[in-house]
Each structure stands twice: as structure tokens, then as C-alpha cells.
Amino acid sequence: MTATAARRPAASGPGAGAAGAGRPSPGPAGARRRPRIPARLRKIGLPYLLLLPALLLELLVHLVPMVIGIWMAFKEITQFYIANWGDAPWAGLDNFALAVDFNAPVGEALLRSFFTTCLFTVLSVGLCWCVGTAAAIFMQDNFRGRGILRALFLTPYALPVYAAVITWAFMFQRDYGLVNHVLTDQLGLTGERPFWLIGDNAFVALLTVSVWKGWPFAFLIVMAGLQNIPKELYEAAAIDGAGVWQQIRRITLPSLAPVNQVLILVLFLWTFNDFNTPFVLFGDSAPESADLISIHIYQSSFVTWNFGSGSAMSALLLLFLLVVTAAYLLVTSRGRKSSDG
Incomplete structure (x- = not known):
């Protein structure tokens, strides 16, 4: 009987699984029972899953300190409550009222x-x-040495901010700085060596360093935008008799409008919030002519130890930048739609 049963073919049919060892037979029916995520849902959810670590870091680095700073604006936090901010008395809108009282x-x-x-x-x-x-x-x-010149143009953008600004601070020294040596000793443009890091000239010095540090970024973005302009447009304009300035006015600038809209907004936000340049150039006591709002808020918070007032100023600055950014985007989007229409 054993040998006969061994030679007998295996049973087939709907009841074969039940007559066997009690395990469901593998096959399409078993595969359909397993839960599967739809392909469309996986395609939509994968980008958000990849962005999740960046969103968490953004929450920790930016959003959480911003919320804490806004909470501090409603508290009377001074040097007496640095050890325990929770014990600071509630100030309400007093810090904001003090900041906007222009009298x-x-x-x-x-x-x-x-x-x-x-x-x-x-x-x-x-x-x-x-x-x-x-x-x-x-x-x-195209000309010889263009690649080397491009690399030199990007040098100020590649240098660390602190190293570059400290170098400029030495160059602006009155007695031994390179700026006064060139202007006074070499060119004879000034009768006496001017002060650049104090007084009214501090604004010129700060503006010089800011432009030197920021223009390579504009150069990089505009140069990338120029790659998308077809050369046939310039060739057709040259055949029609358009000169260089007409080509720039009629072809280059209109084609760069979307790029310039983003570039100007980014430069505006970076420059308005710039803290490193004035702080490294002047220290924690900037001259009145170069007293930017970022360094002013720092002085109100960490020099006078009035963190509540400084936080209120920061919140007002944040509100101002949000309003300006929203208005700028609204105006530029309407202008783009009208030009497209």
C-alpha cells in the first residue's frame, strides 16, 4: 500500500488544499489576500517621505526658535530672569508699544x-x-581666459564671510589700511586719511563690503539664466540692425524677468537681515550711520539685556518682511500674468 500510494499522482482540484496539511496553497488567490499599497499612493507619498527629514530639521532649527522668540516678545525678560524665563512677568503688548513709540x-x-x-x-x-x-x-x-575670469569673479562668494570681512576691516584701517594708502598716498584723492569704520564713512564702508560680497551671487544666477535664451534671437536682431544695447533692452532683460524676480527677492531678504557683515566689521557697537536693524536688535537684546524688547523688535521685523514679500510676489505674479496674456 505504501509503494502504491507513493506512485499515485497528487490530488488536484478545489478540495486538494483542504485534504492536505491544512495550509492554503500558494497562488494568485493567496497573493490577493495580502494588503498592498496602490502604486499611485506610493508615487505620491515617496517625495513627502524623502522630504520628512528636511522638514523635521527645518522645524527644529527655524520654526521652534521663531515661536519661542514670539513668546518672549510678550514677556518682560531682563537680566533678572535669564536663569528662569518662565518666572518673568507677562508684559502683553507693552514691548511692542515701546518699540513703535517713535517719540x-x-x-x-x-x-x-x-x-x-x-x-x-x-x-x-x-x-x-x-x-x-x-x-x-x-x-x-567666447574669449581666451574666460573660465579663469569666471572663477575669479566667484571668489568673493566662495570665501567665508568672517575671513572676507575681517580682511576688509584691516584694509579700512586709517593709518595702515590699503584703502587709505591707495586713495591718499598713491592717487592723492584725499588730503588726509579718512576714518572708514567710524562716523559717516562707515555707511560707505559697509556698503562696499556688502556689494563686493553679494554681486557674485547675482552674476552666477544671471549667467545661468542667460543660457536659456536662444542665440537665434540675437542673430535675427543683428540682421535687423539692432545694436548691442537694443539687444540687451529688447531681448536679454525681458527674457531674464522671471530670474530677476527671484534674484531680487533673495538679495533683498539676505541684505535686510544681514548681521554677520556689520557685526564683524564694527563689532557690537556699530556707528549710527551704519546701524542696521539686525545689529540694533542685537544691541537691544544682548547689550542692554532686555530680551523682551529685542524679541518684540524681531517679531515686528518678521511681520514687515512677510508683508513685503507677499506684496512683491503678488505684484510680480500679476505682471507675469498680464504679460503672458
């Missing part, structure tokens, strides 16, 4: 710093854009 010394100083920052930002962003755009257009032509 009081605190509000008057903040308003003067705000206007100084606006003027500095407009000049710095405008000069960075002009120099970067001119250099990018110049670099479009």
Missing part, C-alpha cells in the same frame, strides 16, 4: 535704524544686480 528714545532709535537699513538694502541690492548682470552679459562671449 520715545527706543522707538526713535529703532525708526532711524529701519530707514538706514532700507537705504542700505536698496543701494546694495541695486548695485549687486547691476554689477552681476553686466559681468554675466560680458561673459557670454
Whole structure:
């Protein structure tokens, strides 16, 4: 019987699984029972899954300190409550009222710093854009040594900020600095050596360093945008008799409009919030002519030890930048839609 059963073929049919060892037979039916994630859901969820680590780090690095800073703006945190911020009394809107009271010394100083920052930002962003755009257009032509010149143009952007600004601080020294040596001793443009890091000239020194440090970024972005402009447009314009300035005005600048909209916004935000450049150049006590709002808030928080007032100023600055950014994006988007239509 054993040998006969061994030679007998295995049973087949619907009841074969039940007559066997009690395990369901593998096959399509068993595979359909396993839960599967739809392919469309996997395709949509994978990008968000890959972005999750970056979102968590963004939450920890930016959003959490921002929320804590806004909470501090409603507290009367001074040097007496540094050890335990929770015991600081609730100030409500008093810190904000003190900051916007332009008849009081605190509000008057903040308003003067705000206007100084606006003027500095407009000049710095405008000069960075002009120099970067001119250099990018110049670099479009093929000539010997163009690659080396491009690398030299990007050097200020590649250097660490602290090393570059400290070098400029030595160059702006009155007695032994390179700037006064060239202007006074070599060119004879000034009768006596001027002070660059104090007084009214501090604004010029700060603007010079900011433009020197920021224009390579504009050069890099504009140069990348120029690669998307077809050369046939310039060839057709040259055949029609258009000169270089007409080609730049009629072809280059309109084609670079989307790139310039993003570039100007980024430069504006970077320049308006710049803290490293004035702090390294002047220290924690910037001259009045170069008292940017970032260094002013630092002085209000860490020099006078009034963290509540400094946090209120930071919250007002954040609100101002959000309003300006939203208005800028709204205006530029409407202009783009009208031009497309």
C-alpha cells in the first residue's frame, strides 16, 4: 500500500488544499489576500517621505526658535530672569508699544535704524544686480581666459564671510589700511586719511563690503539664466540692425524677468537681515550711520539685556518682511500674468 500510494499522482482540484496539511496553497488567490499599497499612493507619498527629514530639521532649527522668540516678545525678560524665563512677568503688548513709540528714545532709535537699513538694502541690492548682470552679459562671449575670469569673479562668494570681512576691516584701517594708502598716498584723492569704520564713512564702508560680497551671487544666477535664451534671437536682431544695447533692452532683460524676480527677492531678504557683515566689521557697537536693524536688535537684546524688547523688535521685523514679500510676489505674479496674456 505504501509503494502504491507513493506512485499515485497528487490530488488536484478545489478540495486538494483542504485534504492536505491544512495550509492554503500558494497562488494568485493567496497573493490577493495580502494588503498592498496602490502604486499611485506610493508615487505620491515617496517625495513627502524623502522630504520628512528636511522638514523635521527645518522645524527644529527655524520654526521652534521663531515661536519661542514670539513668546518672549510678550514677556518682560531682563537680566533678572535669564536663569528662569518662565518666572518673568507677562508684559502683553507693552514691548511692542515701546518699540513703535517713535517719540520715545527706543522707538526713535529703532525708526532711524529701519530707514538706514532700507537705504542700505536698496543701494546694495541695486548695485549687486547691476554689477552681476553686466559681468554675466560680458561673459557670454567666447574669449581666451574666460573660465579663469569666471572663477575669479566667484571668489568673493566662495570665501567665508568672517575671513572676507575681517580682511576688509584691516584694509579700512586709517593709518595702515590699503584703502587709505591707495586713495591718499598713491592717487592723492584725499588730503588726509579718512576714518572708514567710524562716523559717516562707515555707511560707505559697509556698503562696499556688502556689494563686493553679494554681486557674485547675482552674476552666477544671471549667467545661468542667460543660457536659456536662444542665440537665434540675437542673430535675427543683428540682421535687423539692432545694436548691442537694443539687444540687451529688447531681448536679454525681458527674457531674464522671471530670474530677476527671484534674484531680487533673495538679495533683498539676505541684505535686510544681514548681521554677520556689520557685526564683524564694527563689532557690537556699530556707528549710527551704519546701524542696521539686525545689529540694533542685537544691541537691544544682548547689550542692554532686555530680551523682551529685542524679541518684540524681531517679531515686528518678521511681520514687515512677510508683508513685503507677499506684496512683491503678488505684484510680480500679476505682471507675469498680464504679460503672458
